[in-house]
Amino acid sequence: MVVANIKNLTREEIIGNALQIRDEVAKVALETEKLGNISEEIMKKLCEAGFFGAMTPSEFGGQEMPLDVVFDVCDYIAQGCVSTAWVTCLVSVHNWMVGLFPWEAQKEVFADNNYNLISATFGPKGKAFKTNGGYILSGRWSFITGIKHSSWVIVGGMYLSNSTNEKPIPKVFILPQKQVEILDTWYVSGMKGTGSNDIKINEVFVPEYRVANLIDLLNGNSPGSKVLKSANFQWCVASVAALSGTAPAIGATKRVIQIYKDKLNNFLQNNVEVRQTSLVRLSDIIVRLEIMELLMRNSIKDMILNTESASLTLNDKAKYRVQCTLVVKECKSIINEVLDVMGSRSHYLTEELQRFARDIAMIYSHTMLDFDGANEAYGKLQLGLPHNTPII
Known part of the structure; x- marks a missing residue:
């Protein structure tokens, strides 16, 4: 649609x-x-x-x-x-x-x-073989957000050459949604409304012009960057995905803080004493979230400026990802702190606060927002060690 x-x-x-x-x-x-x-x-x-x-x-x-x-x-x-x-x-x-x-x-x-409605996953889970004019692609992928609404799908896959001397090359493929099989697998505890089902592709032909090298996209050296005028298309995929992906976490945390404020205001209106610890907690979580949001906005500006000046480094990209994982981790901590003090009713599955807690837990588990993995890669770069994470 x-x-x-x-x-x-x-x-x-x-x-x-x-x-x-x-x-x-x-x-x-x-x-x-x-x-x-x-x-x-x-x-x-x-x-x-x-x-x-x-x-x-x-x-x-x-x-x-x-x-x-x-x-x-x-x-x-x-x-x-x-x-x-x-x-x-x-x-x-x-x-x-x-x-x-x-x-x-x-x-x-x-x-x-x-625009179009497009689902995507860059994990190279598929296998592709070269054929006349393109590739034959097969595979199964998970977490394909919004797939039932989509018209197009972008997936990652390994190009496997017939030559034993040529290593597999990670590539990304774009194809119509009607060419994929949607599998009903989205039975989860959080982010239920995203419809992020699995998909399966069985020997589908993808023309050469709908294929790109994954490493080029990660490095901001894509085919599109060579033909489009805007510097926007020189941004690297991983940085954009991680930075933008923190926005739902920040928005969710803002709403949870408002729920907590509403409860405290309700106490005041009913002449119920508000504990000093509650006031301290309210101030603390507000300021912590403000710091996280400021960090993200500054990181977005920094990424854009560094890209436009052609000074974006691997260290910069690794740093942005670490910052994103920190933000989501802090948002998860704030939401869980509020959940802990809101009483037993907040644990009903129909409660708004409970839904936010389940959703933030799901966001925190996303591979792009892996706190330990991102920090390990960034730490290695600080010591001049080789990192083992291609998605930076």
């Missing part, structure tokens, strides 16, 4: 749309969780709000907005529903990712509109 002819919007208009949708998705958040997917109605409203074309190439009518716009949008939406924010964030970024592919692929994906 794609809603065509979305007019160009200003940053203020897009943010205003996010604020309005925040309240709408909050009303149906429980239903979204039970459904295991975003409803068609909400997905249509997300399309109409202009989020998905915010970062696509201007050559196709996209707005090429900076990354912090998507960050703001997903921050606000997460205050209503984390699953909806996560899907919004990923689909927006996946549209930007299409701009990293060869020109012919971009023209095909954006043939009818300045």
Whole structure:
């Protein structure tokens, strides 16, 4: 499903749309969780709000907005529903990712509109063999967010040469969703509404122009960066994915802090004494979250400036990922602290706070936000040791 002819919007208009949708998705958040997917109605409203074309190439009518716009949008939406924010964030970024592919692929994906609904996973779980004009791709992939709504899918796979002297090469492939089999596997404790089911591909032909080298995309040296004018398409995939992926965690934590404030205000209005420890905790978690948000916004600015000045280093990219994992870890800590003091009712599965706690736990487990792995790689770089993590 794609809603065509979305007019160009200003940053203020897009943010205003996010604020309005925040309240709408909050009303149906429980239903979204039970459904295991975003409803068609909400997905249509997300399309109409202009989020998905915010970062696509201007050559196709996209707005090429900076990354912090998507960050703001997903921050606000997460205050209503984390699953909806996560899907919004990923689909927006996946549209930007299409701009990293060869020109012919971009023209095909954006043939009818300045965005599309795209799911993706870069983990090279598939196997690909060269054939005339392209590749034959097979494999199975997990955590394919929003796959039932998507028109296109981006997946990673290892190109296996017939030559014994040539090592496998990680590549990414983009293909129509109708060519993949969707497996009903999304039975989880958190982020239930993202519909992140598995997919299976069995010997599907992918033309050469819809294939790119994964290492080139990670290094900001993609085919798209050579043909598009904007410096936006020189950003590296891992940095963009990690930085934008923290927005739902920050938005969720803002809402949880507000729930805690509302409870304390309710005590005051009913002449119930508020404990000094509660006031100390409130101040502490507010300031901690403000620091985390400031860190992310500064990191986004730093990544953009370093890319534009061609001074972005491996150390920079590793640092951004560490900062992202720290932010999510701190958000998880704040939410769990609030959950601990909100009483037994907050553990009902239907309670808003309980849902946020389950969702943040799921975000924290994401491979791009692996705290130990990110810090290990960054620590090795500080000592001049080789790292074993290609996704930085």
